[in-house]
Amino acid sequence: MDWDKLRIFHAVADAGSLTHAGDALHLSQSAVSRQIRSLEESLNTTLFHRHARGLILTEQGELLFDATASMVKRIDAATARIRDSEEEVFGELKVTTTHGFGVLWLAPRLTKLYEKFPDLKIDLMLEERVLDLPMREADVAIRMKEPSQADLIRKRLMSIRMRMYASPEYLADRGVPGSLDELSQHRLICQNPASSQVAAGKLLVQELLTYDIQTALTVNNYFGVLQAVVANLGIGVLPDYIIEDFPSVVRVLPEIESNEVPVFLAYPEELRHSKRVAAFRDFVQEEIFAHRRQLRAMGAD
Structure with a gap:
């Protein structure tokens, strides 16, 4: 044919x-x-x-x-x-991750990757849906659980937890809750439990909503939750990786947090020798190490 x-x-x-x-x-x-x-x-x-x-x-x-x-x-x-050169990194790389991680953590750091590899073209696909890597819907995925698809190379990058945060202005106006029972006096900002999100975050939100919350704002992604927190609307449930880039937010009820959520990087076996994939993988790992150092310096661990 x-x-x-x-x-x-x-x-x-x-x-x-x-x-x-x-x-x-x-x-x-x-x-x-x-x-x-x-x-x-x-x-x-x-x-x-x-x-x-x-x-x-x-x-x-x-x-x-x-x-x-x-x-x-x-x-x-x-x-x-x-097209992958032994010495150069160039061409398109399709990267998929969740809206929250892509907007709040990955995208702000890509400047460093482009500075090192100016001929690289990143197609960043923010999806809660898990794309099919072996079928090349994407080249690399960063996901909040271990990928189950076969023929993938996977590496655990870090673990995150869902915690509660508020702005200093909001807390100065409404007071700092001393216990979960006092959440009824505050506005809770979170993802709707029915929306697509990590299981640990959903379980924490479901638990918090049992405490007679009188007023709440639900958003279908963490970027919206963060913007509402920064705008002094209430106490938000957010992944802990945001605090490095938004040091003004204050952790509330530090004894309350979700279970650990693993973060994995994965790519197809057939791209094992891809220079573009290797460059992106190494960049993410370097940023993870820097992120951990920053969190330790901030006393957030």
Whole structure:
């Protein structure tokens, strides 16, 4: 089967439009249309339903698109390995992690990585959903639990805990709670227990909500919780890794915290020798070590 026709079919199916696929492939709409028509004739089937709003795959088209998507991912993986230089780090690296860790910890530190490797291109995908690394939905993942997928290289980076924090201004105005029972006099800011989050954080929030909380603010990510805490809205339940970059926040009820949450870095076995992956892995490990030193200096351990 003609790979050029499959490549064009994949672009059209991905874009849902002959025009958009043509723009991406630097081909005219008529040239793209001819290739799709030729492919359909060679397969003796219809691959797309034509609608005014665009193109929709037929059942046969869906089968072919699944196959071409797998082929594209394998070609991308092979291309990545070929392009990895023994001495240089360049090209795209797809990194996935949670919204909270990506926004609050990783993204603010990426300046150092770019300073060292200016030709690196990071595609940072913040997802609570676990992406499929062996299928190359991402190259590297940082997750709040050990990955269960096979054929992955994994390394435990650190452990975090969920704790309670507030701004000095809020505590000066509303007072510092001396026990969990006194939380009823304060506004609790946390993720909704029904939202996607680490199990240890969910369990801590569920426990805190049993203490007759009169007013609360729930947000579906930790960045929102942090912003509400900084804005003096109440006492927030947050991961402890935020305190290094936000030293103004004050820990509340220090005896109360969640169980440990392990943080793992993982990548496919086939990228074991990737220079880009190695550069990112080493950078994260160096930042983790610096983070631990800073926490010790702040007396947060």
